[in-house]
Amino acid sequence: MITHQLVLSERIRAILPEAKLEVVKLPDVPEISLCLLEDSCFRRPLTEQEVSAAWTHPPYWAFCWASGQAMARYLLDHPGDVSTKRVVDFGCGSGIAAIAAVKAGAKVIACDIDPDALQATKLNAELNSLLIIDGDERLQANPNSQLWDLVSEQEWRNTIVLCSDMNRIGKAECLLAADVLYDPQNLPLLDSFCEWSKSVLVADSRVRNFSHQDYQWEFEIQSITLPDLDELLMHRCVNFYRRVS
Known part of the structure; x- marks a missing residue:
């Protein structure tokens, strides 16, 4: 650590x-x-x-962004959404959503293209008494396999699997995305999420005009970013959207 x-x-x-x-x-x-x-x-x-x-x-x-903190709170309060399911935390950052999902009983892969984010998720997992598996190492040793197939049932308990390549993971039963739509250029990710999982939960505090035929607004949670950036009040309102098609 x-x-x-x-x-x-x-x-x-x-x-x-x-x-x-x-x-x-x-x-x-x-x-x-x-x-x-x-x-x-x-x-x-x-x-x-x-x-x-x-x-x-x-x-x-x-940082622990407001959407990440709100997502974690929601998962811990509603574990039935993810318990026992194969869950991917897309753009995991600090790992907050992945950690909460594991605590809620999910089998979790934390994915991020930034190696420092994966390192941070590893550190934060250990801070919260969770185990880590390096999924990239297993994929390198098994180039024709999907990551879900390379982790045994026994290994999932209190464990986060780290991965840098979404395309090597395989289909998830639920995909979590918190504060990844901060740049308009990231909006096409909403279509990619639908390819990777039938169930998608998006938490966002930045996009003001979220409109996509495959998603509907469900609820909002008030939260803050840490360290406190003294953000506008509107960025403390985290909106949750779920895939509907």
Whole structure:
């Protein structure tokens, strides 16, 4: 665990030299703790160089975004949505939704193309007494297999499987996506989600005009991003959408 935190601390300091990571118990989900960016680095304006570095290599994994915290709260309050199911946390970031899904009884693969996000998910899983399996290693050893087939039934208990390639996972029974639609260019992902799973739950606080024929709005949950970015109130309202077709 210490090694993972040291590696991530080096990553964040390469972007924000004065930044530090700290273990935080989430206000809306006190059952879960995460290693996140300290808010002290936001007490002064960022330099032009720091802003450039943050845009080039955005450390999304160092935050618990409002949608992720809201998704975790929902899963823990409604475990029947995911319990015993094969669940993928797409764009896992800090791993918050994956951790909550495991605690709710799901078999979970956390997927992210950012290796630092997978490292953060590994660290945060261990902080919450969960086990980790490196799915990429198993796929490399079994190039013609799908990841679901490479994990035995016994291995799923209290375990998160990490993967960097959605196309190697196979069909999920449920796909979770929290705060991944922040860029309009990401909206086509909604179609891809439907290819990867018949059941999709999207949590989003950024898209104001969410309109897609395969999804319907279900409910909203109020939450915040950690560290607190002093976001507009509208970004603290997390909307949930579910696939309907």
